[in-house]
Amino acid sequence: MSESLFADASKRLEKALKYASVSEDAIERLKYPKTSLSVSIPVRMDNGSLRIFQGYRVRYDDTRGPGKGGVRYHPNVCMDEVQSLAFWMTFKCAVLNLPFGGAKGGVTVNPKELSRLELERLSRGYIDAIADFIGPDVDIPAPDVYTNPMIMGWYMDQYSIIRRQLSPAVVTGKPLAIGGSLGRDTATAAGAFYAIEALMPKFEQPPEATTVAVQGFGNAGAHLAQMLSKAGYKVVAVSDSQGGVYAKKGLDIPSIRRFKDSHKGIQAIYCEDTVCNVIEHEVITNEELLGLDVDILIPAALENQITEANVNSIKAKYIFEVANGPTTSGADKILEEKGVYVFPDILVNAGGVTVSYFEWVQNRSGFYWTLDEVNHRLKVKMVEETQQIWKIAQELSISMRTAAYVHALNRLGEALSAKGTRDYYINS
Ligand code: GLU
Numbered sequence: 495m496s497e498s499l500f501a502d503a504s505k506r507l508e509k510a511l512k513y514a515s516v517s518e519d520a521i522e523r524l525k526y527p528k529t530s531l532s533v534s535i536p537v538r539m540d541n542g543s544l545r546i547f548q549g550y551r552v553r554y555d556d557t558r559g560p561g562k563g564g565v566r567y568h569p570n571v572c573m574d575e576v577q578s579l580a581f582w583m584t585f586k587c588a589v590l591n592l593p594f595g596g597a598k599g600g601v602t603v604n605p606k607e608l609s610r611l612e613l614e615r616l617s618r619g620y621i622d623a624i625a626d627f628i629g630p631d632v633d634i635p636a637p638d639v640y641t642n643p644m645i646m647g648w649y650m651d652q653y654s655i656i657r658r659q660l661s662p663a664v665v666t667g668k669p670l671a672i673g674g675s676l677g678r679d680t681a682t683a684a685g686a687f688y689a690i691e692a693l694m695p696k697f698e699q700p701p702e703a704t705t706v707a708v709q710g711f712g713n714a715g716a717h718l719a720q721m722l723s724k725a726g727y728k729v730v731a732v733s734d735s736q737g738g739v740y741a742k743k744g745l746d747i748p749s750i751r752r753f754k755d756s757h758k759g760i761q762a763i764y765c766e767d768t769v770c771n772v773i774e775h776e777v778i779t780n781e782e783l784l785g786l787d788v789d790i791l792i793p794a795a796l797e798n799q800i801t802e803a804n805v806n807s808i809k810a811k812y813i814f815e816v817a818n819g820p821t822t823s824g825a826d827k828i829l830e831e832k833g834v835y836v837f838p839d840i841l842v843n844a845g846g847v848t849v850s851y852f853e854w855v856q857n858r859s860g861f862y863w864t865l866d867e868v869n870h871r872l873k874v875k876m877v878e879e880t881q882q883i884w885k886i887a888q889e890l891s892i893s894m895r896t897a898a899y900v901h902a903l904n905r906l907g908e909a910l911s912a913k914g915t916r917d918y919y920i921n922s
Contacts, residue, residue: 551599551627589840597633678850
């Protein structure tokens with residue numbers, strides 16, 4: 495794509511501005527990231543050589559609270575991507591009314607090529623490099639693509655060593671035994687599931703009559719596929735970065751998860767289990783998955799998957815964005831014209847950061863909740879904000895994406911204006 499990811503992301507903001515009650519000053523402020531940090535991380539490799547990795551952390555806005563957002567390990571990580579992800583986090587936290595601003599981090603690396611010890615040294619090195627930039631009241635990292643609870647544990651440990659003080663609230667998504675929250679591992683999927691369950695009845699689309707394709711079989715995609723199939727939806731296709739499988743009659747998600755865990759990839763391994771005998775399936779590419787004739791399409795992998803180049807192949811009626819930024823603004827426009835309902839990332843995938851917020855609250859109070867308490871609170875929040883955004887979309891006849899931005903902008907605008915606006919000073 496010639497245009498930067500951030501320039502494309504900003505178009506959503508411009509579109510929402512005319513519907514939101516927000517001052518010109520607030521708009522101006524939200525066009526720019528507050529602070530961006532670029533670091534180099536020296537890592538001693540197992541063979542004795544030294545490699546320097548590039549790392550980033552962007553705090554986009556912290557008007558409503560400390561920066562919040564995950565850290566991504568991926569070969570394509572760059573400042574433009576991290577800044578865009580931090581921008582989305584700002585709006586996501588406002589959509590869910592969490593007392594956080596938006597931030598994001600990343601390291602340009604293919605973690606699959608590192609040994610476990612190299613991964614640990616890189617992770618601790620990343621925290622050494624950004625330690626002055628983060629903190630429980632400043633900016634709180636979490637997992638994202640290809641980072642996991644153990645890495646978050648290393649982050650907490652390294653930060654605590656630097657500060658000489660145990661600081662569990664500096665990072666969320668930690669292992670349970672060292673301050674993690676019950677329900678954080680399934681939170682992104684659970685949040686998306688609650689949004690789907692709140693929205694689909696509006697279209698009189700019962701689960702049994704609903705086919706679903708899920709692109710991406712990481713933490714969010716795999717758990718969500720399983721939750722949907724357990725609730726009676728017919729999940730006919732799933733994929734990972736290597737490719738996917740399709741079965742008209744529906745897939746057996748638990749067995750795919752078992753395979754993926756033991757064999758590392760979905761493609762061509764599905765057939766090794768007995769489900770193959772009862773379910774005929776085809777091996778498909780990621781591109782083919784996006785164009786399947788299903789009711790619900792769930793992009794749950796990376797950004798820029800549905801673009802102007804492939805949008806015309808989309809046949810799904812409803813798209814729930816579990817990945818961050820899977821649809822470009824150009825594709826969005828075409829989907830809207832085609833009458834496809836796109837439920838945006840900043841609402842649909844907000845379950846993860848919501849339970850991160852719960853984890854942070856538990857760390858700070860030292861009082862830990864049951865799984866039922868976590869899930870109940872998550873459901874209440876997801877359903878409430880989903881209904882409010884639906885109402886805005888209906889009242890203003892705008893897309894759910896624009897409505898979600900309007901909803902977030904109203905909250906961000908109020909917070910930014912609480913410190914004084916142009917009108918306040920000029921008319922004094
Ligand atoms: N990386 C997740 C996201 O994009 C979670 C962020 C968090 O928990 O802070 O929403």
